[in-house]
Amino acid sequence: xxxxxxxxxxxxxxxxxxxxxxxxxxxxxxxxxxxxxxxxxxxxxxxxxxxxxxxxxxxxxxxxxxxxxxxxxxxxxxxxxxxxxxxxxxxxxxxxxxxxxxxxxxxxxxxxxxxxxxxxxxxxxxxxxxxxxxxxxxxxxxxxxxxxxxxxxxxxxxxxxxxxxxxxxxxxxxxxxxxxxxxxxxxxxxxxxxxxxxxxxxxxxxxxxxxxxxxxxxxxxxxxxxxxxxxxxxxxxxxxxxxxxxxxxxxxxxxxxxxxxxxxxxxxxxxxxxxxxxxxxxxxxxxxxxxxxxxxxxxxxxxxxxxxxxxxxxxxxxxxxxxxxxxxxxxxxxxxxxxxxxxxxxxxxxxxxxxxxxxxxxxxxxxxxxxxxxxxxxxxxxxxxxxxxxxxxxxxxxxxxxxxxxxxxxxxxxxxxxxxxxxxxxxxxxxxxxxxxxxxxxxxxxxxxxxxxxxxxxxxxxxxxxxxxxxxx
Numbered sequence: 001x002x003x004x005x006x007x008x009x010x011x012x013x014x015x016x017x018x019x020x021x022x023x024x025x026x027x028x029x030x031x032x033x034x035x036x037x038x039x040x041x042x043x044x045x046x047x048x049x050x051x052x053x054x055x056x057x058x059x060x061x062x063x064x065x066x067x068x069x070x071x072x073x074x075x076x077x078x079x080x081x082x083x084x085x086x087x088x089x090x091x092x093x094x095x096x097x098x099x100x101x102x103x104x105x106x107x108x109x110x111x112x113x114x115x116x117x118x119x120x121x122x123x124x125x126x127x128x129x130x131x132x133x134x135x136x137x138x139x140x141x142x143x144x145x146x147x148x149x150x151x152x153x154x155x156x157x158x159x160x161x162x163x164x165x166x167x168x169x170x171x172x173x174x175x176x177x178x179x180x181x182x183x184x185x186x187x188x189x190x191x192x193x194x195x196x197x198x199x200x201x202x203x204x205x206x207x208x209x210x211x212x213x214x215x216x217x218x219x220x221x222x223x224x225x226x227x228x229x230x231x232x233x234x235x236x237x238x239x240x241x242x243x244x245x246x247x248x249x250x251x252x253x254x255x256x257x258x259x260x261x262x263x264x265x266x267x268x269x270x271x272x273x274x275x276x277x278x279x280x281x282x283x284x285x286x287x288x289x290x291x292x293x294x295x296x297x298x299x300x301x302x303x304x305x306x307x308x309x310x311x312x313x314x315x316x317x318x319x320x321x322x323x324x325x326x327x328x329x330x331x332x333x334x335x336x337x338x339x340x341x342x343x344x345x346x347x348x349x350x351x352x353x354x355x356x357x358x359x360x361x362x363x364x365x366x367x368x369x370x371x372x373x374x375x376x377x378x379x380x381x382x383x384x385x386x387x388x389x390x391x392x393x394x395x396x397x398x399x400x401x402x403x404x405x406x407x408x409x410x411x412x413x414x415x416x417x418x419x420x421x422x423x424x425x426x427x428x429x430x431x432x433x434x435x436x437x438x439x440x441x442x443x444x445x446x447x448x449x450x451x452x453x454x455x456x457x458x459x460x461x462x463x464x465x466x467x468x469x470x471x472x473x
Contacts, residue, residue: 027178032327035319036067037250037436039120044386047459052386055441059363060197060246060432061390063228065312066224067410072315073252073308074451083307084276086296094307102297105225108317109242109259110233114356117259118297119310123224124149126258127191127242129300130220133268137186141178141217143171144398145354147197150222150243151398154191164402167355168204172211179215188217194226198403198430200336200364201355202226209238220260224248228434229332229362231325234260246313250320250435257311258300266295267268274302328435332363335433335442339365342446348372348453352403352428363433366394369453374427375468380457383470387441390430400428 034040043051056064076097081090083098102117112115120126131153134140140154143162160178165171175190182188187353190212195202205221212219218240223232227244234242243261247253270277270293277299280292293299320328340357343349346371353359369377378391393400406426431445460471 012216023275028106030095032331034331034438035250035323035328035435037064038067038070039064040436040438045385047383047472055385055387055444057431057433057437057441057445058388058390059228059434059437060200060225060394060430062247062253063250063434064436065252066316066319066436068319069251069312069315073312076311077308079236080307082304085304097311098305098307103311104314104317105257105259108232108321109217109227109257110235111259112235113124114262115234115260116262116265116297118265118300119305119313120243120254120256120258120300120308121254122149122247123147123222123243123245124153124256126256127220127222128153129245129258129271130241130264132271133211133264134189135187135264135267138189139182139217140189140191141175142172142191144402145196145198146191146193146396146399147222147224148395148397149224150191150193150220157189164354164399168207172204172207175208176211176215179217181283182215182217184216188212188215190217190219192219193222193224194232195229195362195364196354196399197225197364198366198394198399198428199353200225200361200432201353201359202230202361205237205239213238218261225362225364228320230270230329242461246309246316249313249316251301251312251316255313255315262295264429265297265300269293270302271300272302276305277302299407318386335437335439336361336363338439338442339431339433339446343367343449345348346450346453349449352400354403363437364430365432366400366403366428366430368428369449372400373468374429375463376428376457376461379461379468379470380452380459381448382444383461384452384458385444387445387448389445390432392427394428394430404428 039056042054044054047053054185079093083095087090105117106115120129120151127150134157138157140157140159141162142151142154142159143164145164162174162178165174190208192205192208193203194205209219220241220243221239223242223244226232232242241258243258244256246255277293279289279294282290284290296399343351350368352366368374374391378389381387381389404426433442461468462471
């Protein structure tokens with residue numbers, strides 16, 4: 001093994017870098033090949049007979065891991081060691097990879113000098129961590145359109161929930177009115193998504209940040225759906241914090257990031273109390289314990305961290321940067337146009353939107369089909385065409401209810417509700433894609449939608465444990 005601390009992971013990374021450069025140079029942006037991802041050749045059985053290559057079109061839930069990321073992790077795995085804990089070579093190598101991953105993420109997000117990058121389990125964990133650090137008396141402002149990960153963590157604070165806007169300009173005006181009515185002397189925080197996990201629409205983050213700061217508030221950006229699709233700059237957007245998840249950024253499950261200003265994080269009690277968060281622990285004469293906590297990101301990273309998860313996030317950040325977001329965005333726009341134009345040819349399909357057809361968006365599109373229970377439609381796509389989408393309320397209940405025009409009190413679930421095929425249900429269908437999606441997958445999806453609407457399902461389905469499944473007799 002080479003003495004260089006990154007030697008364990010460089011061979012696979014170099015090969016992937018060369019592939020990415022060749023891909024970017026060998027095709028026009030909109031025609032560039034998808035990035036290699038795990039599972040791209042997996043075949044699944046169809047209820048009608050035979051097998052087909054699986055079309056993974058549920059990126060908004062979890063994107064498949066990039067092959068580059070998997071190769072980097074596999075190259076490092078034999079050298080696995082506990083970070084910050086040991087004098088041995090493998091522990092020092094792992095510590096170096098861990099801390100350099102922090103630098104890579106900060107560069108990927110274009111953080112400010114002095115910002116902290118805290119590693120967490122997910123976006124949900126990141127935002128709950130931030131909620132635990134809010135100063136006393138902090139007011140929180142959040143739109144009802146948020147994913148539950150950014151809608152719900154603020155229960156211990158004074159929360160103002162803002163109604164769903166119908167234009168980006170209305171979003172800014174709504175926030176400005178709400179902030180103008182608050183106590184100008186107390187702390188305040190605005191939480192907003194960068195791209196909707198339901199409609200894919202981009203939010204006016206920079207303008208919302210300017211409004212927040214003009215009224216003495218801070219802002220945290222939920223970039224779970226934005227960071228995998230677009231470059232995100234903390235400095236350009238002028239947000240105070242940003243949160244995202246590895247499993248939506250083409251990395252394996254179990255890792256996330258909270259990055260941003262250090263003061264609230266340093267002033268708060270550790271998110272978890274334990275080893276790693278503490279600098280010094282001593283017994284007092286009265287039998288108690290005195291603790292001196294770290295003031296760095298380690299303050300909120302108690303316990304043995306997910307080193308592989310952290311390294312995989314850094315690898316994904318490098319892979320996306322090297323592939324070039326200009327090329328990735330252009331290709332995704334091509335896929336979005338293919339899906340939207342195809343769905344527009346089916347009168348029974350209604351695409352859900354807040355800001356209208358012309359709003360910029362990422363590869364996330366939700367819709368309902370007249371005469372179909374959404375769970376039934378999604379089940380048929382899977383069982384008869386080998387296409388994986390999602391149905392339900394997408395853990396954004398208030399937003400989906402607003403888009404469907406339902407009563408706010410109507411019950412629903414994140415997954416499929418108890419509704420049999422053909423019965424009306426309060427849920428929708430979501431198709432989502434990204435850097436690893438081949439054209440064939442979205443073309444098959446559009447063809448399947450048209451065929452199902454025209455001819456109906458070729459198989460019988462029933463409800464089992466809250467999900468619509470093929471009836472196998």
